[in-house]
Amino acid sequence: MQLKPALHSAIERLTARGVPSPRMNAELLLMFTLDCDRAYLYAHSERELTKDEQARYGSALDERARGVPAQYITGHQEFWGLDLIVTPAVLIPRPETEHVVESVPELARAREPGEESPPRVIRIVDVGTGSGCIALALAKELPKAEIHATDVSYAALEIARANAARLRLEDRIRFHHANLLEGIGSEFDFVVSNPPYVGESEADQVQLEVRKFEPREAVFAGPTGLEIIERLIPQARAALRPTGWMVMEISGTIAKRSKELLHDWDQISILSDLQSIPRVLRARKPRDP
Ligand SMILES: C[S@@+](CC[C@H](N)C(=O)[O-])C[C@H]1O[C@@H](n2cnc3c(N)ncnc32)[C@H](O)[C@@H]1O
Incomplete structure (x- = not known):
């Protein structure tokens, strides 16, 4: 034929x-x-x-x-101009997650009047790295930053490490098997994450292909969708330096409740994606916690 x-x-x-x-x-x-x-x-x-x-x-x-999603058939997905390997062990990186990446250099550059220069080496940790997409994009974008990435899934970490090696960025990222930020240390300038944030109660609104083929623990957080974020916020606060930033992907469904959890943080903002859906929650740890 x-x-x-x-x-x-x-x-x-x-x-x-x-x-x-x-x-x-x-x-x-x-x-x-x-x-x-x-x-x-x-x-x-x-x-x-x-x-x-x-x-x-x-x-x-x-x-x-x-x-089966095309990306699991071809084994590839592009993210931030990087060709990433994807398997059913990892969430397929989504274009809207690039807004999380964009926020980091923007916030790292921005300073309040009278605020000192940022530290010479910016320390970043990506929580729930999956394919490694956010950590790898940041490694490309911020050549001097010290970058850590965690995941609770050994299979996901294997893919993230393979992606780092293929892109010759393996020396730039330290991968950790960890439950969120447990044992990862402190004094970070940025905690970034695209955590699982879908509630099991809204499972029927999730595309069938996602439910059937993407890793459940990457998509669903628990009954309400907030369960991981509720644990992550206090851990991020402990891991950040004063004035450090948390930058987290969210959905419209959990935007209000996630923002409320950050009521005692500074400079809270929510950015929308290209479809006007609230997508990135940014908040700054107070100088005097
Ligand atoms: C929504 S996916 C995001 C993956 C990738 N960062 C991205 O944006 O495509 C969430 C990731 O968090 C990981 N994860 C879930 N619970 C976790 C936990 N308690 N600690 C660390 N990672 C976790 C999952 O294995 C999954 O890789």
């Missing part, structure tokens, strides 16, 4: 199975099968697919048609 009809029949098949963005998915999986870019698909639309390519494309489409 030629490439163009193979693509068309794949689009029809994914459409019939209710897969969102069927063309994008069909193209992505064909690019993955042929190890090529999109331009190649259109420049060589009459190229014959070998039997082996047809079989591999067919099984990738089977997986996608049964709901």
Whole structure:
């Protein structure tokens, strides 16, 4: 079969199975099968697919048609311009999480009138690093920062370490197996996190693909969604230097309750994502705690 009809029949098949963005998915999986870019698909639309390519494309489409996210099929997701390996052991990094990354250099640069320069080496810890996406993006963005990353999942830490090695950033990040910030130390300038924040009570509002295929402990925090954040906030306060920042991803559902938990912090703000959903909660540890 030629490439163009193979693509068309794949689009029809994914459409019939209710897969969102069927063309994008069909193209992505064909690019993955042929190890090529999109331009190649259109420049060589009459190229014959070998039997082996047809079989591999067919099984990738089977997986996608049964709901497996394309990123778990291809094993890759881009985040902050970095090509990351992803497996079902880690949450697939989302574009909105880039707002957490953006906040750190912005807050590190901003100073109040009369405030001293920030310490020479900024110390950052990423809690619940998953694929390592936030820690790796910060390592790229802030070449002088000292960066730590924690996760309770050994399997996730393995992927995060592999990503660091592939990106030659392994010397920049210290990975720790830890329950949130337990045993990680103190005197950090930033605690950053995209914690699990979905409540089990709202599970039916979560996309089926997420519920079925992404790690449950990465998505769900407990019955209300606040359980991890409630533990993380006091730990972050203990781990931060006075005037240090906590920068945390949240959802619209928990924005108000998360903000209330930070009532005795300074400079609390919530940034919205590109869809105007409250997404990043930022708060500063008081100078005199
Ligand atoms: C929402 S995912 C975020 C992953 C990654 N930072 C990202 O933004 O794509 C939450 C991560 O927190 C980890 N996690 C859950 N409970 C934890 C705990 N008590 N201590 C440390 N990490 C935890 C999960 O294993 C998962 O990797």
